[in-house]
Amino acid sequence: MKRYSIFSLLRNSVNYHQDWQANWRSPDPKKEYDVVIVGGGGHGLATAYYLAKECGITNVAVIEKGWIGGGNTGRNTTIVRSNYLCDESAGMYEHALKLWEGLSTELNYNVMFSPRGLLHLAHNVHDMQEIGRRGNAIHLNGIDSQFLTPEGVKKMVPFINLECRYPVLGALLQPRGGTARHDAVAWGYARAADAMGVDIIQNCEVTGFKIENNTVTGLKTSRGMIGAKKVGCVVAGHCSVMSEMAGFRLPIESVPLQAMVSEPIKPIIDCVVMSGSVHVYISQSDKGELVIGAGSDLYNSYSQRGSFDLVEENIGPVLELYPIFSRMKMLRQWGGIVDVTVDRSPVVSKTPVNNLFFNCGWGTGGFKATPGSGHVFAHSIARGEMHPIAEPFSMNRFNSGALVDEGAAAAVAH
Amino acid sequence: MFLIKCPWCGERDQSEFHAHGEAHIVRPENPDQLSEEEWGDYVFFRKNPKGLHYERWVHSHGCRRWFNAARNTITDHIYATYKPGEPKPEIDVNDPIHGNPENQR
Ligand SMILES: Cc1cc2nc3c(=O)[nH]c(=O)nc-3n(C[C@H](O)[C@H](O)[C@H](O)COP(=O)(O)OP(=O)(O)OC[C@H]3O[C@@H](n4cnc5c(N)ncnc54)[C@H](O)[C@@H]3O)c2cc1C
Numbered sequence: 337m338k339r340y341s342i343f344s345l346l347r348n349s350v351n352y353h354q355d356w357q358a359n360w361r362s363p364d365p366k367k368e369y370d371v372v373i374v375g376g377g378g379h380g381l382a383t384a385y386y387l388a389k390e391c392g393i394t395n396v397a398v399i400e401k402g403w404i405g406g407g408n409t410g411r412n413t414t415i416v417r418s419n420y421l422c423d424e425s426a427g428m429y430e431h432a433l434k435l436w437e438g439l440s441t442e443l444n445y446n447v448m449f450s451p452r453g454l455l456h457l458a459h460n461v462h463d464m465q466e467i468g469r470r471g472n473a474i475h476l477n478g479i480d481s482q483f484l485t486p487e488g489v490k491k492m493v494p495f496i497n498l499e500c501r502y503p504v505l506g507a508l509l510q511p512r513g514g515t516a517r518h519d520a521v522a523w524g525y526a527r528a529a530d531a532m533g534v535d536i537i538q539n540c541e542v543t544g545f546k547i548e549n550n551t552v553t554g555l556k557t558s559r560g561m562i563g564a565k566k567v568g569c570v571v572a573g574h575c576s577v578m579s580e581m582a583g584f585r586l587p588i589e590s591v592p593l594q595a596m597v598s599e600p601i602k603p604i605i606d607c608v609v610m611s612g613s614v615h616v617y618i619s620q621s622d623k624g625e626l627v628i629g630a631g632s633d634l635y636n637s638y639s640q641r642g643s644f645d646l647v648e649e650n651i652g653p654v655l656e657l658y659p660i661f662s663r664m665k666m667l668r669q670w671g672g673i674v675d676v677t678v679d680r681s682p683v684v685s686k687t688p689v690n691n692l693f694f695n696c697g698w699g700t701g702g703f704k705a706t707p708g709s710g711h712v713f714a715h716s717i718a719r720g721e722m723h724p725i726a727e728p729f730s731m732n733r734f735n736s737g738a739l740v741d742e743g744a745a746a747a748v749a750h
Numbered sequence: 751m752f753l754i755k756c757p758w759c760g761e762r763d764q765s766e767f768h769a770h771g772e773a774h775i776v777r778p779e780n781p782d783q784l785s786e787e788e789w790g791d792y793v794f795f796r797k798n799p800k801g802l803h804y805e806r807w808v809h810s811h812g813c814r815r816w817f818n819a820a821r822n823t824i825t826d827h828i829y830a831t832y833k834p835g836e837p838k839p840e841i842d843v844n845d846p847i848h849g850n851p852e853n854q855r
């Protein structure tokens with residue numbers, strides 16, 4: 337791998353940009369790998385990277401049915417934060433945020449991580465109590481947060497309509513939260529993993545498992561049988577389809593989550609603003625587009641579209657909070673299929689099949705976890721025992737009689 | 751899926767309805783004898799098929815009554831809706847339009 341630097345940039349610009357190296361090879365699958373990762377989204381690629389980098393396992397393949405980053409990784413609104421209420425969630429997401437902070441250097445690839453500050457608006461007494469409780473709880477976990485008055489919010493977002501139908505009463509600010517460039521995350525991990533010998537195999541669909549004595553030994557794919565000593569499945573919305581192939585069920589349902597972007601405009605909003613009660617979140621991409629997301633559709637689907645009426649539901653709150661945007665045109669709208677658990681927390685777990693691990697259930701909010709999830713998942717696969725940060729996210733928590741947090745105290749909104 | 755046929759009211763706009771997941775789940779007959787394992791399965795685990803799905807809907811902004819639907823989760827095409835208590839309709843998942851894998855990408 338040729339490293340990117342100011343010198344490579346200079347050299348290539350005088351060379352008419354003809355000499356840039358391909359970011360990764362496209363090898364044919366080998367007969368067998370020590371570890372095969374199914375799913376070339378951010379989480380799968382990060383897992384492969386840390387397996388090679390930190391666990392010394394380089395005989396690894398990432399198998400992707402489409403193109404890498406073409407799933408939820410490339411469809412998400414890229415919000416990164418770690419201000420989760422539950423200790424277990426805080427542990428996972430803060431671990432990820434710390435990795436985000438050094439990621440571009442680590443990968444020698446600009447993932448455009450931008451800790452521009454992230455606001456959660458409060459619109460009623462309950463919201464105020466919620467941000468109060470969560471803000472204080474996360475302080476105890478050593479995570480940054482500040483309470484803002486409405487005036488403080490106005491300072492950060494001068495054009496916000498504080499006196500909307502559900503007036504803004506305050507906000508919780510995580511200064512270290514922000515956004516990152518989703519595609520760059522997939523590409524950066526892919527390039528760095530490839531450089532250490534990981535095979536990235538695109539356009540290859542896994543269609544079944546080879547399981548002997550309740551132990552996985554390989555994968556049936558559209559490019560033939562691929563042997564594997566261990567398998568990690570990181571397929572987001574398709575995890576139930578995969579688990580069915582392996583003969584067990586997951587406590588997960590797949591629903592569409594939509595997002596949209598506006599036409600590009602000059603810089604107007606330099607932070608991320610989220611509102612759970614007037615349900616919408618918004619930020620501005622470096623291209624100038626407003627990036628808008630909200631709640632998911634509420635029916636199971638694999639359609640990657642979502643319902644039409646939800647578009648209006650997403651736009652209504654934008655107009656209420658930011659009337660200044662009322663005459664803007666929307667450029668694109670799309671959907672991704674998100675894998676939702678009843679407690680809105682992920683499943684990072686061993687499974688009933690030996691040497692088969694699943695990492696899924698990230699639902700509407702897993703982009704921010706990408707580096708942390710990949711990191712702890714790699715260590716779990718390598719050791720055959722779950723990493724302490726991943727331990728609480730076992731799929732067995734639903735069958736142990738333990739209290740399952742159906743209210744999703746992990747702060748559903750991202 | 752723009753229009754959904756409520757078995758009581760007829761075709762109405764999709765926004766009047768809400769889906770509530772897998773249908774035909776039967777409450778365990780001997781709840782006191784179930785293990786944690788079985789309770790977990792009953793309470794939290796749902797079918798999440800890619801393709802034919804039998805599921806519950808409620809006409810929340812209409813007659814407020816519940817019903818079941820057989821729907822293709824790839825195309826969102828609804829094959830049939832039927833009243834609770836009625837048997838599952840047999841669906842030909844190989845029908846030329848909605849059963850064709852080429853249309854399911
Ligand atoms: C509209 C939208 C907005 C979102 N906004 C945010 C946000 O602001 N912040 C946040 O933190 N999270 C957000 N999320 C959630 C986030 O995108 C996901 O949790 C995260 O990207 C999941 O990453 P992944 O690598 O696990 O999955 P994916 O990126 O979906 O990767 C899974 C891959 O598996 C592949 N695959 C599936 N089946 C097979 C098979 N049989 N064989 C081979 N490959 C297969 C798929 O093609 C896919 O590429 C959002 C999601 C959506 C849809």
Ligand SMILES: [Zn+2]
Nearest residue numbers: 756759809813
């Ligand atoms: Zn009705």
